[in-house]
Amino acid sequence: MSVVDVSGVSKTFTGGTNALQGIELTIEPGEFVSLIGPSGCGKSTLLRIMGDLIEPSSGDVVVNGKTARRARIDRDYGIVFQDPVLYDWRTVAKNIALPLELAGWDRRRRAARIRDMLNLVELNGFADHHPWQLSGGMQQRVSIARALSFDPALLLMDEPFGALDEMTRERLNNQLLEIWARSGSTVVFVTHSIAEAVFLSTRVVIMSPRPGRISSVIPNDLPQPRTAATREEPRFFELVTQVRDALHLGADVDRQPEAAEARL
Amino acid sequence: MSAIAVERPRERYVEGVKRGTGRVALFVVVLGSLWGLWEGYRSLWIHQGWTWPFVVDNTTMPHIHDIFAALGRPSQTGGPLLGTLLWHAALFTAKEAAVGFALGAVVGFALGVLPAHSKLAQRGLLPYVVASQTVPILAIAPIVVIYLGSLQVTAWVSVAVIAAYLTFFPVTISTLRGLTSADRRALELMRSYATGPWQVLWKLRVPSALPYIFTALKVSATASVVGAIIGEAPSSIQNGLGGEIVVFNQYYTLDPTKLWATNVVAALLGIIFFLVVVVAEKLVVRRAPEHVA
Numbered sequence: 430m431s432v433v434d435v436s437g438v439s440k441t442f443t444g445g446t447n448a449l450q451g452i453e454l455t456i457e458p459g460e461f462v463s464l465i466g467p468s469g470c471g472k473s474t475l476l477r478i479m480g481d482l483i484e485p486s487s488g489d490v491v492v493n494g495k496t497a498r499r500a501r502i503d504r505d506y507g508i509v510f511q512d513p514v515l516y517d518w519r520t521v522a523k524n525i526a527l528p529l530e531l532a533g534w535d536r537r538r539r540a541a542r543i544r545d546m547l548n549l550v551e552l553n554g555f556a557d558h559h560p561w562q563l564s565g566g567m568q569q570r571v572s573i574a575r576a577l578s579f580d581p582a583l584l585l586m587d588e589p590f591g592a593l594d595e596m597t598r599e600r601l602n603n604q605l606l607e608i609w610a611r612s613g614s615t616v617v618f619v620t621h622s623i624a625e626a627v628f629l630s631t632r633v634v635i636m637s638p639r640p641g642r643i644s645s646v647i648p649n650d651l652p653q654p655r656t657a658a659t660r661e662e663p664r665f666f667e668l669v670t671q672v673r674d675a676l677h678l679g680a681d682v683d684r685q686p687e688a689a690e691a692r693l
Numbered sequence: 694m695s696a697i698a699v700e701r702p703r704e705r706y707v708e709g710v711k712r713g714t715g716r717v718a719l720f721v722v723v724l725g726s727l728w729g730l731w732e733g734y735r736s737l738w739i740h741q742g743w744t745w746p747f748v749v750d751n752t753t754m755p756h757i758h759d760i761f762a763a764l765g766r767p768s769q770t771g772g773p774l775l776g777t778l779l780w781h782a783a784l785f786t787a788k789e790a791a792v793g794f795a796l797g798a799v800v801g802f803a804l805g806v807l808p809a810h811s812k813l814a815q816r817g818l819l820p821y822v823v824a825s826q827t828v829p830i831l832a833i834a835p836i837v838v839i840y841l842g843s844l845q846v847t848a849w850v851s852v853a854v855i856a857a858y859l860t861f862f863p864v865t866i867s868t869l870r871g872l873t874s875a876d877r878r879a880l881e882l883m884r885s886y887a888t889g890p891w892q893v894l895w896k897l898r899v900p901s902a903l904p905y906i907f908t909a910l911k912v913s914a915t916a917s918v919v920g921a922i923i924g925e926a927p928s929s930i931q932n933g934l935g936g937e938i939v940v941f942n943q944y945y946t947l948d949p950t951k952l953w954a955t956n957v958v959a960a961l962l963g964i965i966f967f968l969v970v971v972v973a974e975k976l977v978v979r980r981a982p983e984h985v986a
């Protein structure tokens with residue numbers, strides 16, 4: 430059974446923006462799928478529809494064999510936004526424990542899990558800090574720990590490392606892959622960075638705008654586990670080029686009607 | 694390890710002492726200046742014989758040291774010291790104000806939470822909440838006193854209710870505003886955890902609203918003292934600051950320093966109420982430093 434099955438999904442916002450049109454996407458267990466495309470092509474919208482944060486205008490989303498709504502209520506997925514979205518009034522430990530508290534875990538179980546999570550994202554010793562006492566990268570790691578804390582089967586990440594410098598980003602990429610390999614969860618990852626998409630994913634989904642649609646899908650056969658050395662391999666550069674070409678193709682298709690208008 | 698995350702307690706302590714000393718110094722300077730202004734204005738007007746906007750003499754503007762000296766003299770022949778009298782009066786009024794403040798804060802908060810939860814309550818309730826504040830306290834106070842009196846409620850409780858009447862409104866308005874101030878993405882996060890409205894309220898909306906609520910509580914803290922003092926008149930309560938003000942008002946031309954001394958005590962009471970809320974806010978609201986208003 431696939432983890433996510435999106436069929437015939439379209440989304441038109443009130444106001445008339447046709448953000449998505451005829452999206453078909455199936456994601457198998459354990460996959461790491463990147464969504465990449467120009468700004469405004471509907472990546473976040475698609476992610477939010479998968480997570481039942483908004484509803485599609487038409488089409489169906491099935492998550493773990495259930496409706497997206499049912500999956501949300503069953504807490505099947507963890508979400509990481511572009512900003513950490515931590516609660517200022519809670520310490521790092523309490524932020525990580527938020528979903529556990531809401532799910533009714535008792536104190537002892539929570540404490541044990543918080544320890545594991547702090548270990549995982551290398552934030553031991555920061556449990557009692559407040560979010561504003563952490564750097565941006567550390568805050569983002571807290572939000573990842575929070576999303577992973579309750580073992581969601583599906584992790585939805587919307588440009589989680591977009592605001593970080595290149596070095597921090599690469600380090601967090603490596604960490605994320607380790608976490609993914611260890612937890613065996615499925616990841617849908619929105620990004621603007623071609624290199625990031627190629628390094629992380631088992632499949633790169635390329636989207637093009639107006640209306641937002643999937644223009645191509647590139648399977649990524651880079652061997653696992655991926656390491657810093659992966660970024661030096663010829664196959665890595667080939668894939669980067671392939672994704673870049675596919676992106677430009679989508680963008681050119683998009684530009685044609687405008688160019689035609691300009692000629693008139 | 695990241696440097697921003699580490700804050701040495703020793704440095705923080707030194708920093709705190711420095712800031713504390715600075716505040717005390719500023720307080721003394723401001724107090725001294727106010728004293729100087731009062732006495733300067735007084736002597737200038739008396740010396741020049743100016744009569745605008747009012748004639749300055751020992752009745753309209755007594756010496757500040759006379760006002761404080763009055764605290765150490767008997768309030769009436771054979772009576773206790775004025776200071777002792779006002780101390781007990783202040784405690785009595787403080788009790789009324791504190792109970793009124795607590796009552797007003799709880800009712801104000803509840804009235805703010807209910808409408809946030811249902812549109813119906815917002816439409817149905819809010820106009821009356823607003824209207825309640827346009828009815829003058831002078832009209833409400835006797836009704837409260839008579840009504841509660843007929844229920845055999847002790848008189849000071851009526852005063853507390855009147856104080857609460859002046860207290861709850863800012864809390865309601867700020868709670869309403871504060872509850873809607875929660876970050877949109879933080880709300881989305883709650884949705885992703887399939888959180889019920891009750892938990893969203895307590896775990897997200899109320900904490901987000903706290904800075905707003907505390908701002909209102911600061912306004913309400915002083916208002917509750919004013920409410921208690923005003924409320925003592927229609928309840929014919931003698932043993933509070935309001936009672937003393939009424940009495941000393943009558944003897945103002947004979948001895949103005951007593952009324953002034955009572956005013957100073959009432960002001961101090963208001964300041965103490967305010968400071969208690971400030972301290973509570975420091976303890977309760979954990980925010981990034983730049984968010985602290």
Ligand SMILES: Nc1ncnc2c1ncn2[C@@H]1O[C@H](COP(=O)(O)OP(=O)(O)OP(=O)(O)O)[C@@H](O)[C@H]1O
Pocket residue numbers: 442443444446447448467468469470471472473474475641
């Ligand atoms: N709540 C909304 N109401 C109306 N229009 C919206 C809303 N959210 C998104 N849109 C529109 O839908 C389109 C897709 O938005 P979306 O946020 O999914 O893009 P994106 O691919 O995530 O872009 P970016 O890379 O810049 O984050 C945009 O044209 C945007 O203006």
Ligand SMILES: [Mg+2]
Pocket residue numbers: 472473474587
């Ligand atoms: Mg986006």
